[in-house]
Structure formats: C-alpha cells, structure tokens
Amino acid sequence: MRLGLLGVRGSTPAPGPEFVRYGGHTACIAVAHDGEEPSLVLDAGTGLRSLPSLLGEGPYGGAIILGHLHWDHTMGLPFCRSVDHPDATVDLWVPAQGDTEAILARWMAPPHFPITPRQLRGAWRFGGLEEGPHEISGFEVVAMEIPHKGGRTFGYRVSDAMGSFAYMSDHCPTVLGPGANGLGELHAAALALAEGCDLLIHDAQYLDEELSDRASFGHSCPGYAVGLAEAAGARSVLLFHHDPPRTDAEIDALVARYGGSGVPVAAARQGTVIDLPRAQPRLGRVRPTGFG
Secondary structure, X not given: OEEEEEEOEOOOOOOOHHHOOOOOOEOEEEEEXXXXXXXXXXXXXXHHHHHHHXXXXXXXXXEEEOOOOOHHHOOOHHHOOOOOOOOOEEEEEEEOOOOHHHHHOOOOOOOOOOOOHHHOOOEEEEEEEOOEEEEEOXXXXXXXXXXXXXXXXXXXXXXXXXXXEEEEOOOOHXXXXXXXXXXXXXXXXXXXHHOOOOEEEEEOOOOHHHHHHHHHXXXXXXXXXXXXXXXXXXXXXXXEOEXXXXXXXXXXXXXXXXXXXXXXXXXXXXXXXXXXXXXXXEEEEEOOOOOO
C-alpha cells in the first residue's frame, strides 16, 4: 500500500516561503495498491489539486472518503482536473447524515459557487457511510465516529493484505474528558482504529500547552497522538493537520520535541510518499510526481 500526502495543513491553506517544506495545502491523502494508481482518496482539501500528478494527468477512477464536511476537507472537489473530468468515475462517501449531494450543495451551488456537485464532469455517485467495516476500492475501511466540533466526524482505519494505517485528521478527545494527562481521553473508538496499525496519522494542530485555551476549536495535540499510538501499539506516528501559522522551523522543533518517544514520530509533509508493508513504514520519501 502506498500513500501520497497531497495536503497536510488544517483549517486554511498556508501560502508563503515559511511554509514551503511542509506545504500549505489542506487535508488530502491518496492511497494506492502496490504497483497501481491511487484508487482511494481520504479528504478533498485543496491538496486534491495535486492528484493529477499521480495519474499522469489522466482521469481518476475510485472513491473519495471525507472524514467530515468542513471547508478545509471539501474545497478541492471542484478544482481537481482528474476528478472533474469527462472520463472520471468517482464514488464520494461522507459520514451518513441525510442526502449527501444536497448537503454538499449547501456550499457548492449558486450564489456561493458557479456549479453544483451534480455538474462535476464524469460519473459521480454520492453516498453516506455508517460506522463499521466497508470494502472500498479493494481496501478494508473501518469507519468509527470520533469527537470533533461542528458535524458528524469519522476516523478511519484502512488496510490491505500488506499493512494498515489509521487516519484521524480532526479529533477533539477532550470533549470526552481530560484523560490521564489532561490532553483528552484515550477513548474506545480511537484505540480501536489505531490498534497495532503500521502508521497513525493524527490531528496535531495545537501544541500541548496551547490545548487548554484552544480545545473548544475541536482539535488535538502531538502529546495525545503519541500517547494514543503508544497505548494502541501503533508502530509510528505522523503528526497531521498543521496549524496554518505553524512555520517549517516550528514544525521541525515540534518533531524534535517528541524524538525520545516510545514510537517514531514525524510530521506530515506535502509531497511525501509512504510505503506501508507489514514492516516499519519508510517515512520521508519525497516523490513530487508519479507513483511508479
């Protein structure tokens, strides 16, 4: 299984020279079976615009799964040439909450936007996921609800015959209580998604010391992500959903701060490709174009 990190920022894009190394696009991860083109995309933030570089500029055929419906996870949908393409075939899944297409059209329709979801080119299907295991694009995808402010939110565990990763891009465990260290409860859904996985990709928008003032915004911190990985037996942690003003140098310092943890810790970097065998994943392999 191969992951392409197309967008790793949270809340809003972050342009500018101080954000170049880790990237400014919002959440989007492309997932491929070994030796194949991506057929599963997690979240459709502005990073989705980079998907054509992994497809030889051709159309996308596969599924897009959204963790939730906030703007920073949806705004790439009408701006990606591979999904808005006459030959694209896309199944778009969101946490079930009524008519998916109608919900998307609350922001993607005149007067807020020139077209509706149905006017995206290609063959599109819109659906709602419930909690539990699903087979999507040849991957086993387990969906579980996790706390996050402002709408139903899922975390996911994605597996194939070679490996697995857990994805909790937006997660506010303090909603369920402070936990043992004040950073939030290690609750059942988070532990189940992360249990024994090769890689935990987790919300780390705020510093541990910032959390008390900002937890009401609906996010988590690196200390929680690392603690969750250690408790669940995850093999490595990728800090994700970086705060828009967090510069490259500040993210470097953040990774160094957790260098002595019980699991390897890295920060998600736009453009990175990660291979997930059963053995330890190889982090930090940058390939800006192509999955070959």
